[in-house]
Amino acid sequence: MTLPLHDPNVALLAARVARAFTHSHRLAFAQVGPDLTLSLASPNLRALMQSPPEHILGRPLAELFWEFVGAEATLRAVARGDEPAFQLMRSNHERAGGATQYLDFQVMPLEAAGRDADLLLLVEDVSETAQIQQQVIHGRNELRLAEAKRAQAVNQLAQANVELERLNHFKSFLLAMAAHDLSSPLTVIHVNLSRLQKNPPPEVQRELIAIARSQANQLTRLINNLLNLDKIEQGRLTLNRTPCDLRALIAEVLETLEPMAEMRELRLTYAPRRERLPLLADPDALRQILLNLGSNAVKYTPSGGFVHIAASVEGGTARLSVVNSGPGLGEAQMATLFEPYARGDNAFGEDVVGSGLGLFIVKTLVEAHNGHVEVSSRPGQDVTFTVVLPLT
Amino acid sequence: MTTIQRKICLLGDFAVGKTSLVRRYVEGRYDDRYLSTIGVKISRRVLARSYGDLNLLVWDLAGSKEFSSQAAYLRGAAGALIVCDLTRFETLASLERYAGQVRGVNGNVPLVFVANKSDLPAERAIADPDLQNACAALGGPLLLTSAKTGENVEAAFVQLADFLDQKP
Numbered sequence: 001m002t003l004p005l006h007d008p009n010v011a012l013l014a015a016r017v018a019r020a021f022t023h024s025h026r027l028a029f030a031q032v033g034p035d036l037t038l039s040l041a042s043p044n045l046r047a048l049m050q051s052p053p054e055h056i057l058g059r060p061l062a063e064l065f066w067e068f069v070g071a072e073a074t075l076r077a078v079a080r081g082d083e084p085a086f087q088l089m090r091s092n093h094e095r096a097g098g099a100t101q102y103l104d105f106q107v108m109p110l111e112a113a114g115r116d117a118d119l120l121l122l123v124e125d126v127s128e129t130a131q132i133q134q135q136v137i138h139g140r141n142e143l144r145l146a147e148a149k150r151a152q153a154v155n156q157l158a159q160a161n162v163e164l165e166r167l168n169h170f171k172s173f174l175l176a177m178a179a180h181d182l183s184s185p186l187t188v189i190h191v192n193l194s195r196l197q198k199n200p201p202p203e204v205q206r207e208l209i210a211i212a213r214s215q216a217n218q219l220t221r222l223i224n225n226l227l228n229l230d231k232i233e234q235g236r237l238t239l240n241r242t243p244c245d246l247r248a249l250i251a252e253v254l255e256t257l258e259p260m261a262e263m264r265e266l267r268l269t270y271a272p273r274r275e276r277l278p279l280l281a282d283p284d285a286l287r288q289i290l291l292n293l294g295s296n297a298v299k300y301t302p303s304g305g306f307v308h309i310a311a312s313v314e315g316g317t318a319r320l321s322v323v324n325s326g327p328g329l330g331e332a333q334m335a336t337l338f339e340p341y342a343r344g345d346n347a348f349g350e351d352v353v354g355s356g357l358g359l360f361i362v363k364t365l366v367e368a369h370n371g372h373v374e375v376s377s378r379p380g381q382d383v384t385f386t387v388v389l390p391l392t
Numbered sequence: 393m394t395t396i397q398r399k400i401c402l403l404g405d406f407a408v409g410k411t412s413l414v415r416r417y418v419e420g421r422y423d424d425r426y427l428s429t430i431g432v433k434i435s436r437r438v439l440a441r442s443y444g445d446l447n448l449l450v451w452d453l454a455g456s457k458e459f460s461s462q463a464a465y466l467r468g469a470a471g472a473l474i475v476c477d478l479t480r481f482e483t484l485a486s487l488e489r490y491a492g493q494v495r496g497v498n499g500n501v502p503l504v505f506v507a508n509k510s511d512l513p514a515e516r517a518i519a520d521p522d523l524q525n526a527c528a529a530l531g532g533p534l535l536l537t538s539a540k541t542g543e544n545v546e547a548a549f550v551q552l553a554d555f556l557d558q559k560p
Contacts, residue, residue: 051520069397070399070449070468070469071464071468072468073468074468086464088465089431089464090431091431091433092429092432092434094433102430102431130431133430134428134430137428137454137458138427138428140456141428141456143409147409148480148482152517180422213484245558
């Protein structure tokens with residue numbers, strides 16, 4: 001569009017506008033040729049530039065303002081009339097003293113849209129408005145960060161609360177354990193020692209010692225289970241794998257189980273092998289696995305029944321089976337068998353001492369060896385637990 | 393010797409540390425105070441390359457929503473660094489959106505993804521597998537940086553510069 005400058009009023013108005021631009025500290029303009037160089041500029045344009053060169057006319061726009069680097073194609077499209085204008089808002093310029101000056105840039109055709117029209121560049125210092133806008137946005141961002149931190153803290157508190165509840169449950173469990181499962185064997189040991197002090201006949205002494213030993217073994221097993229549970233809960237369970245002989249370990253555990261089996265009038269049998277059964281495993285963990293499965297079988301088998309232990313090598317695995325005659329297991333019991341604190345009912349109505357941790361610890365220790373546990377039973381039939389462990 | 397000038401953009405949610413990364417890279421310093429950027433701040437760093445100088449014009453774009461969708465800022469960018477904050481999980485999900493914006497305006501330009509604030513391991517909210525999954529989905533390298541310590545800041549910009557050199 002061309003101004004009708006021959007009209008005196010228009011010319012006067014144009015002169016006033018030009019003067020206003022010249023003296024403005026906020027708004028400057030320039031004329032940009034089709035080659036995107038400055039052909040004309042208001043004198044105040046230099047004041048809005050960061051480090052203006054001595055001569056700005058004839059220099060490419062992108063050299064004078066980094067804001068136009070990469071925008072050349074768009075500016076040409078504006079000159080051709082393919083795009084109405086180019087705008088870039090709130091460009092930050094650092095001024096002496098560290099203050100930020102905000103500039104808005106607008107480029108539009110100087111004349112009616114046509115081929116390669118000259119362009120009008122308007123540069124406006126919008127610092128006053130922009131600083132308020134910056135403060136508002138900054139305040140809102142700070143608020144959002146604070147809200148996010150609060151939500152994170154609430155979440156962490158909730159997680160800590162869950163952990164505290166779990167620890168509280170564990171503490172209650174330990175107290176109940178101490179009150180019942182640990183004190184019962186201790187009481188029996190005390191009673192037997194008192195009876196031994198009265199110097200009973202030798203055969204009675206042997207019986208009393210056997211009972212005390214059995215109860216001490218029971219205590220040892222409970223305490224080891226608790227220690228293993230603590231390691232599992234803390235994520236500190238580590239295995240010390242060394243070459244072991246499964247046959248020797250079974251023989252050792254049988255010695256511990258025999259007094260218990262005798263007391264319950266059970267037949268405790270083992271299908272021994274002549275040769276060793278070597279495997280790479282943690283011997284303490286294996287001993288605990290055998291003890292837990294064996295003592296469980298003894299506790300849950302009615303008097304007159306049997307517990308049979310067998311071991312074999314199949315392929316690259318060792319298979320350890322513990323079979324007991326007993327009331328068997330129903331589907332509901334099978335479903336929760338390996339959960340911590342799960343206690344089975346024994347069908348013969350006896351009070352069974354135990355933490356409910358034995359099978360949970362068996363499963364955890366076996367899986368730590370990259371093995372697995374199988375169980376097969378039906379109500380009224382034998383129960384077979386089979387531990388399958390890799391040999392190496 | 394040749395001098396090439398390239399515009400690159402930094403994008404990411406607010407307060408992920410874009411301005412701090414640019415300050416560390418261009419001025420070699422760090423300021424702990426957080427000040428929201430509005431609009432854009434353009435800085436320059438000249439890199440000596442085998443062919444001459446590469447003038448990197450680094451456009452630090454506002455992360456606030458008012459400025460996040462203005463194509464004018466992105467136009468003509470030869471590549472971009474897209475930044476998330478390791479201490480805020482939600483900033484990871486935004487990487488894809490910013491990558492889409494850059495590519496929507498400039499086509500398939502090189503992108504480098506940056507997970508900033510690696511100096512705050514105790515506050516970390518984005519796990520390595522999440523970063524690896526994001527990286528695989530976005531199709532660009534991802535670097536863990538700290539504007540505070542300077543860890544990997546130079547490497548992230550140099551990686552992008554290397555990509556720019558490979559482009560005609």
